[in-house]
Amino acid sequence: xxxxxxxxxxxxxxxxxxxxxxWALETREDFNVILIGExxxxxxxxNKYKYDNKRIKIxxxxxxxxxxxxxxxxxxxxKDSSIVVGLKLLNTSSDSDVFVSAGSTGAVLAGxxxxxxxxxxxSRPALAPVLPTVNGSSAILIDCGANSECKPEMxxxxxxxxxxxxxxxxxxxxxxxxxxxxxxxxKKGTELIREAHKLFQVDENINxxxxxxxxxxxxxxxxxxxADGFSGNIALKACEGTALMxxxxxxxxxxxxxxxxxxGYLLLKPVLKKIKHTLDYNNQGGAVLLGLKxxxxxxxxxxxxxxFKATILQAVSLNELKVTERISLELTxxxx
Amino acid sequence: xxxxxxxxxxxxxxxxxxxxxxWALETREDFNVILIGExxxxxxxxNKYKYDNKRIKIxxxxxxxxxxxxxxxxxxxxKDSSIVVGLKLLNTSSDSDVFVSAGSTGAVLAGxxxxxxxxxxxSRPALAPVLPTVNGSSAILIDCGANSECKPEMxxxxxxxxxxxxxxxxxxxxxxxxxxxxxxxxKKGTELIREAHKLFQVDENINxxxxxxxxxxxxxxxxxxxADGFSGNIALKACEGTALMxxxxxxxxxxxxxxxxxxGYLLLKPVLKKIKHTLDYNNQGGAVLLGLKxxxxxxxxxxxxxxFKATILQAVSLNELKVTERISLELTxxxx
Numbered sequence: 201x202x203x204x205x206x207x208x209x210x211x212x213x214x215x216x217x218x219x220x221x222x223w224a225l226e227t228r229e230d231f232n233v234i235l236i237g238e239x240x241x242x243x244x245x246x247n248k249y250k251y252d253n254k255r256i257k258i259x260x261x262x263x264x265x266x267x268x269x270x271x272x273x274x275x276x277x278x279k280d281s282s283i284v285v286g287l288k289l290l291n292t293s294s295d296s297d298v299f300v301s302a303g304s305t306g307a308v309l310a311g312x313x314x315x316x317x318x319x320x321x322x323s324r325p326a327l328a329p330v331l332p333t334v335n336g337s338s339a340i341l342i343d344c345g346a347n348s349e350c351k352p353e354m355x356x357x358x359x360x361x362x363x364x365x366x367x368x369x370x371x372x373x374x375x376x377x378x379x380x381x382x383x384x385x386x387k388k389g390t391e392l393i394r395e396a397h398k399l400f401q402v403d404e405n406i407n408x409x410x411x412x413x414x415x416x417x418x419x420x421x422x423x424x425x426x427a428d429g430f431s432g433n434i435a436l437k438a439c440e441g442t443a444l445m446x447x448x449x450x451x452x453x454x455x456x457x458x459x460x461x462x463x464g465y466l467l468l469k470p471v472l473k474k475i476k477h478t479l480d481y482n483n484q485g486g487a488v489l490l491g492l493k494x495x496x497x498x499x500x501x502x503x504x505x506x507x508f509k510a511t512i513l514q515a516v517s518l519n520e521l522k523v524t525e526r527i528s529l530e531l532t533x534x535x536x
Numbered sequence: 537x538x539x540x541x542x543x544x545x546x547x548x549x550x551x552x553x554x555x556x557x558x559w560a561l562e563t564r565e566d567f568n569v570i571l572i573g574e575x576x577x578x579x580x581x582x583n584k585y586k587y588d589n590k591r592i593k594i595x596x597x598x599x600x601x602x603x604x605x606x607x608x609x610x611x612x613x614x615k616d617s618s619i620v621v622g623l624k625l626l627n628t629s630s631d632s633d634v635f636v637s638a639g640s641t642g643a644v645l646a647g648x649x650x651x652x653x654x655x656x657x658x659s660r661p662a663l664a665p666v667l668p669t670v671n672g673s674s675a676i677l678i679d680c681g682a683n684s685e686c687k688p689e690m691x692x693x694x695x696x697x698x699x700x701x702x703x704x705x706x707x708x709x710x711x712x713x714x715x716x717x718x719x720x721x722x723k724k725g726t727e728l729i730r731e732a733h734k735l736f737q738v739d740e741n742i743n744x745x746x747x748x749x750x751x752x753x754x755x756x757x758x759x760x761x762x763a764d765g766f767s768g769n770i771a772l773k774a775c776e777g778t779a780l781m782x783x784x785x786x787x788x789x790x791x792x793x794x795x796x797x798x799x800g801y802l803l804l805k806p807v808l809k810k811i812k813h814t815l816d817y818n819n820q821g822g823a824v825l826l827g828l829k830x831x832x833x834x835x836x837x838x839x840x841x842x843x844f845k846a847t848i849l850q851a852v853s854l855n856e857l858k859v860t861e862r863i864s865l866e867l868t869x870x871x872x
Contacts, residue, residue, distance in 0.1 A: 270723070306719075333781075334781045334784050334785065345718055348718060348724075348725060348726050349726055349727065380770065382681055382684060382765070382766050382769035382770065382773075383642075387606070388684075389684060389766065390684050390685055390766050391685065393766075413769075413773050414769070414770040414771070414772075414773035414774040414777060415773040415774070415776050415777035415780075416777060417774060417777060418777055418778065418781045419777070419781075429718070430718050430725065430726050430729075430767065431766065431767060431770050433718035433749075433750070434716065434718065434750040434767050434770050434771050434774070435750070435770050435771075435774045436750075436774075437718075437749050437750035437751040438750040438751070438753060438770070438771045438772075438774035438775050438778070439774050439775075439777070439778045440751050441750060441751035441752060441753060441754055441755070441775070442754060442774070442775045442778035442779055442782075443778055443782060444751075445669075445670045445754045445755075446778075446779060446782050446811065446815070448670050449670065449811045449814065449815075450807065450808070450811060453807035453808075453810060453811060454804070454807060457804075457806065457807045460803050460806075461803065461804055461806070461807050463800075463803055464799075464800045464801070464802070464803025464804030464805075464807070465800070465804060466800070467796050467797065467799055467800025467803065468790070468793075468797055468800030468801060468803075468804055469800075470793065470796075470797070471786065471789035471790060471793045471797050471800070472786070472789075474789060475782065475785045475786060475789060478785065479782070479785075
């Protein structure tokens with residue numbers, strides 16, 4: 201199989217990406233890579249590494265879409281950008297199933313929606329990152345920003361796609377699913393959420409456990425949390441911001457706390473480092489866009505080499521787990 | 537002035553509440569209290585404390601509204617509940633300006649909307665907690681759950697009320713205001729947010745700084761963050777849940793980390809305790825419902841005595857700062 205990679209996506213591309221790629225190639229031998237970007241530059245960067253050059257093919261793309269551009273417009277205009285070239289190749293290639301990019305989230309989403317085919321029964325694809333939870337398990341939050349405006353039926357589809365994804369990546373049979381709302385009662389929430397709640401309640405193919413408040417997203421009681429893309433994005437980023445704030449407060453406190461605090465920090469460092477590692481959702485790989493015939497993985501824009509390595513290996517593994525096929529079966533009612 | 541207090545709201549009422557009340561009475565001498573609840577029980581509890589009994593008046597109310605009841609129905613049926621009796625008294629009393637309750641959020645909100653008069657120009661009141669930020673300043677998040685469904689004009693009103701509130705409690709002239717969305721660009725968000733963005737942009741009476749992502753709510757760059765009640769609630773609770781998760785992970789890590797980690801914790805304890813204190817928004821008092829002719833403060837349901845004390849003193853102080861009058865002037869364009 202081939203993983204198609206946007207070599208110019210993210211703040212640290214292409215250097216950190218190439219380092220991560222070489223590490224990923226060293227870790228597993230059963231995949232090849234198509235690297236999309238400015239060929240001469242990529243070749244000169246790759247020349248610094250030792251790797252099996254039969255495993256990397258470069259496809260030239262001379263443009264880059266930045267975060268400051270209107271995503272839809274950029275996809276339409278920049279035909280020679282790494283995102284557009286990569287997605288078009290993914291759409292037509294018979295031996296490539298995954299595209300990885302750390303570039304503009306809006307452009308990756310817009311490009312995927314415009315250039316790739318949807319699975320049967322899917323009205324809109326959804327972005328589904330995997331979050332760490334307090335008890336060490338993981339939870340899928342779907343949708344996290346692909347669809348700001350949703351309909352109840354879309355949320356039900358997100359739930360089914362999330363369930364199939366949870367079954368595949370967590371290896372469980374009956375993932376617990378909850379609907380993000382501002383209260384656990386069925387009457388709570390916007391009209392969208394209340395209508396979606398009713399659809400979930402009568403669907404026998406999913407293990408619906410009711411509404412969940414944002415306070416309990418990370419509690420570990422649910423494997424799938426369904427949200428409209430706007431609320432899911434708010435929830436995800438509020439969690440991220442709070443975790444960053446706490447680390448910043450700890451750092452400031454240690455700096456101001458004199459020798460006592462500094463010595464305490466040295467002793468407690470392994471514990472704090474482990475927590476940072478747990479909470480850093482880069483370590484869980486990128487967020488996968490579910491609902492298309494091919495997989496698209498959006499890595500965090502500030503990805504470092506190790507996160508790129510993790511995301512590339514995630515791409516190989518998701519392909520192996522036949523995530524797309526499983527979602528397709530779930531949506532047509534033939535799930536295993 | 538009188539503060540009217542729901543003596544039977546919250547998980548720890550009435551015991552923690554009475555302790556907090558006695559502490560508050562000891563701290564300031566320039567206010568009195570009307571305590572709403574079962575008279576005989578309250579008298580027997582109060583008898584254990586020394587306090588100036590001229591400062592507390594008890595008004596009997598024999599019913600309690602629980603979290604498990606439908607708020608609107610409970611307000612209509614339980615006429616003798618501490619929330620209904622307290623709010624009705626607030627509405628008619630000439631020397632009482634604030635009602636404090638740690639009871640069911642839904643019931644307090646529904647009761648306030650049904651039983652109190654709105655300020656001129658306000659279509660719906662909004663809940664506005666004060667959050668800590670990473671640089672030690674505070675930010676008002678409005679609305680946090682009073683209105684799940686909003687219109688753009690409502691968000692503009694929330695912005696004006698939040699600005700007036702920020703001027704009053706932070707003592708600043710030109711509070712920076714941002715609109716919660718899933719991206720900083722004006723085009724981002726739901727239709728509601730995009731339309732509200734346009735209204736904010738052309739209003740010269742507020743210091744609109746654009747959209748803010750949930751990641752940056754706690755960054756300290758804005759004094760007022762405007763959200764529809766559903767998203768605001770998601771953001772608030774996601775922040776709260778993440779902070780709780782991190783403390784839980786630190787605790788677990790220390791328990792498992794052997795003597796080294798335990799000793800490190802002892803040394804770092806003052807730093808961690810201070811962070812816990814900073815992040816605990818109970819220390820900032822309760823969330824104020826803005827937009828009514830009288831103030832209603834919703835304390836956290838799990839309030840302990842010190843949080844009750846803080847909330848009662850907050851009530852006195854908000855009355856002193858003439859928050860209601862200032863909001864009224866802001867809404868009619870005569871703000872100072």
